[in-house]
Amino acid sequence: MKLLVLASLCVLAVARPQQDFIQPEPTQYASLQDAGILRMDMSQQEDGSFQYGFETTDPIVQDVTGQIKQIGEEVGVVMQGSYSFTAKDENGNDVPVTINWTADENGFQAQGDAIPKDANSDGAAIASFDNQF
Template sequence: MKIFVVFALYFVAAGASPLGSTSDTPEPVRTQNTPAVSIHDTTTSIPILRQELGINNGSFINNFETGHGIVVNESGSQKQIGDGSGTVSSGAFSFTNPEGAVITVNWVADENGFQATGDHLPTPHPMPEHVVKMLADMEAAALHAISTIP
């Protein structure tokens, strides 16, 4: 019985002791000294030199040019596609890259998706002659097979 009382007192004493800090003050915030960085506001307004926006009976045109060389031209109209209709648009935009070269992208967006072209865009290598000939032979053989079906 004495052992039971001793263990009970031991557990009561252990449970009553604080596990951490008893202070109600929060832990200090740790800061890291970093060198000050000077930030200068370098944003300046870029003027719009030219802007044309027109919407007329299912078609639109949007052209503008900025003071730092961005030029955008686009136009579009509604087109009957099957039982529905969709918008077909085309245009071009150009800007000067950091190296000073003018980059121009011409594009079309229609039922075939968005297609962009430009001298700076990668293009696939041309197919070798033997592949072109093989594809032509396969197409001719398929047409011949279809035409000889009774």
């Protein structure tokens, strides 16, 4: 019995927090604008289609639409959208970046000036890269 009491006390001593932990106060914002969100909207229709978007003070903007589509024998969700943000160039200047994208039965396809272009559209660059290794 003494062994059981001693073991219980040891377990309690080990399980006790070793230092006083002060939990930080959660950040509370009075409004979305206080949190840096200028716009946030979303909707879903009865047919399953949807849209959402937001804009922040950073400035970051994203807009997306999607709908259900019959793809062969399966049903899937296809989406399209865009996002934009500000990046820095090699001189530290702000450069706006916008990417437009589609995700459908053909996969994810993104387009934008910030996405590197393949100089050899026939895929020879990929074959050349593979041959190097």
